[in-house]
Every structure is written in structure tokens, then in C-alpha cells.
Amino acid sequence: MSDGRLAAGGRLALTFFTVAPLRADRVDRAVAGTAIRLAPLVGALLGVLLAGVLGGLGAVAPALVAGVVTVAVAALLTRGLHLDGLADTVDALGSYRSGEAALRIMRQPDVGPFGVTALLLVLLLQAASFAALASRPWTALLAALAAGAATGRLAVTWACRRGVPAARPDGLGALVAGTVGPVALVGLSVGVALLAVPAVPGRPWQGPVAVAAALAGTLLLVRHVVRRLGGITGDVLGATVELGSTLFYLGVVLTG
Template sequence: MPSESRLLAGARLAVTTFTTVPVRAGRIDRPVAGTAMALAPAVGALLGALLAGVLLLSGAFAPPLVAAGVTVGAAALLTRGLHLDGLADTVDALGSYRRGAAALEIMKKPDVGPFGVVALVVVLLVQAAALADLAGRSWPACVAAVVTATATGRFGVAVACRRGVPAARPAGLGALVAGTVGPVALAVGAVAVALLAVPAVPGRPWQGPLAVVAALAVAALLLTHVVRRLGGITGDVLGATVEVVTTLVYLGLVLSG
């Protein structure tokens, strides 16, 4: 099949995986899944631009913290809350101190345990507080920051799907995408999110890229731990990666020295 068809199918899969945009699903296989995961940062950048618009528009009529809360809610709505659900399930599994199949069984339960609840509260609070701070900055810096954080969160998924990282289950999203992203796509994605981050902190062009690198480094360490505990990645782990990386980038962008 021509490479254009694979690219188009991958773009469709990326959009349907990371947003609620009603795009018709096309061909789905591991090569297409690899393309979709490689394109995840691009989808994140577009989503981030939309969320920045929500933040700026609502900030024109409401206090910064209210605008930030609306933006966090919009982010959950535009992603069906799947990443937040994955975060809660992953933290519950890790908090159980169980391994392998026993931990995976906890992730499949529909309820949310205390560890998951705390993780959700902390992540949402940090994101809202950071967005409230960003709402007070110039609109170019605000847009750059939100786009950077959202794109880097999705780039974290590409990192989690790099070659050599196994799937925890023989079926499911994790099995479809695990090990499908090659080094070239990772290198291009890393450069892209770092460049997006340069204008995110006015007067400190180094702080944005540093926040990106630090967030991805922490995510890589967490991924190593998750693979050791669970045996590989799952769809929930990918969702947790999105939220953890996004939150850490926001935090890094609003810290001041």
C-alpha cells in the first residue's frame, strides 16, 4: 500500500485516539499504529492551540483561575477523559504493590481507588494552577506554553511506544502500538516539541526546552518502573503518560527563579 495511504490512515488513527473529533477510522494495523503514535505530538499541538484559545477567551470574561478550570474541563471533554482514566488506573495498580497479572487485573476494575483519586486531584490542581498563571502572560507566550505542554504530553506516548518496550497484554491498544515508533520519528518529535517550547517563557528561551527535557526524563524513569511492575505498556499506561508529562511541562513552564 502506498506510503501516503499509511500516513493518512495513521493520521486518522491519531486523531481518533487522542481526541473526540469524529473522524472515520480507516486501516488499522501495527505499521499504521506506529505512524499514529509518531503523529501524536502534532495532534497534541493542534489540541493545545484549541485549548489556548479556550483559556484566552474565557480569561477575557472570567478570573484567571475560573478560566483555567474551564480549560482543564475542556481538555477532559475533548479527550473523553480517557487519559485521566488511564492515570487513575495506572496509579491504583502501582499503589497496590502487586506485579504482573495481579496488577493488570486491578487496572481493569471500573472503580477508582484512593491512589487514583489522589493522583487525579493533584494533576488537575497543578494543571489548573499553571494555566491560571499562564492566562496572565502575553497571548503569544500563553499559546506557546499550552501548545508545548499538550504536544509534549502526546510525545510522551511516542516515547512509551518506542522499539524495545513490550506490551503488558497480548491484546488491546498496548499490544497494537508497543514497539512501533522508531528512532527517527522520536528524534524529529523531540526537536519539534523543544522548538515549540522556546517562546513559552518570555525572556528565558532555555526554560521551555529544559522543562520538556526534564518532563520526558521523569516519564522515561516512570515507564521503566511500570514495565518492570506490569511487564509492559497498556492503553492505561499511555493515558497516564500523557497526563504526567503534560503536568510536568506546565509546572516547569511556570516555575520562576
């Protein structure tokens, strides 16, 4: 991989997954594929920022307040794009329509009852999970939020693996579908799993298991979407970010 493509892919990854005002001077499938492979790293960096917010607020405010504010900051840092994708995807799937009819629903600017319900559920679960994490030691809190945000973006990388088609001939889905090979998937998955090891004090296995469970959930979503819509779209990728991160957070706050 050339340095130029890596730099262009890094800028594009930040544009895709954060509010960073960077201009991608080159956008093609090669650069987009690089951006998708860098997505977990961008997620980890975002998680570090969120950990600072949660840890700082958790020291001076009630845990639930800290959790809600951290969720709001996460939405601001991503322009709410992934949440919008989640709402649109759930509305399309909830319509019980398939193919182009479902894609038309995804393109509508309004949010239906299925989408609203999905947004409320995900935001509440994230806020409650953050509240539970706020009281953990700093190392565990940092690992949990960095690995959680990385897992959501790793789910996007898996959704863009070879063999998964795009639902439309244009748009973000067409640009990134099928751009990631198996070697990158394995390497990135192992890296995120290792990042998650310190997330649960005394249980080094629970973080990696949470990563695996989150990926399994998002893979089921992508499989269902491909069957219903014919492939992935940008909205579907946004939905995988939110679902993957939320499932991970739940996985590391559960105790037994």
C-alpha cells in the first residue's frame, strides 16, 4: 500500500466516521477500501475521547448524567450519521418490504415508528452502559470505550468483506462493498479483541467475548439486510456501527 493511498484513506476514514472537517482529495474504491480497514483505529481514537468525557464527568456528576452526556458527545462527534443510518435501516426492515420498495423507504427524510423505537432503545442502552462503566478503574473504562467504538467500526469492516454486494449501483455502499479481504479481517479482529482485554477487571476473557458476540450480532443483521435489500448501503453501515458498539458495551457491563 502506497503512502499516498494510506494518507488518503486515513482522511476518508475520519470523514466517514467522525465530524473532523477533512477534505478527501481522492475518493475511489482503493482509497475507500483503505478507509474501511482503518475504521477500527478511528473508532479506538474516538473511544479514547469519550473515555475522557465519561471519566471526567463521572468524578463530579452522577453516573447516569455522565453516561447521557457521553452519548450526546458521541453523537456530536459523528454528526449523528450512524444513528440516522440505524433509524433508516430499521424503518426499511420494519416495513416488511424488500428490494427497491424497501430502499425507497430508506431514502425518505422522515423517521418512522420503528426507527424512533430503535434509536430510543440504542441510546438508552448506551447511556445505561456508560453509567455502569463510569465507576470502573480508569484503565478498564478506557479499554471499554476504546474497544467499544472500535468494535462498531470493525463491524463495518466485516460488512464490507468480499462477497457482500451493494444494494445500489451508486452511493457509499457501492463504493466500499467487497473491498476488504480475509487477512485484514482476521488481523483487525485480533487487534480489537486484544484492546478489549482490560475492559473487565479480573475477567480478561470477557472483553474479547463481547467483541465476538457483537460481531456475530452485526453479521446476522448484514445477512438479513442482504436477503431483504439485495446488499448493503451507507445506512446499513451506520446501523452496524451502532449495533456493534451497543452489543459490546452490554457485553462488558454484564456480570455473573
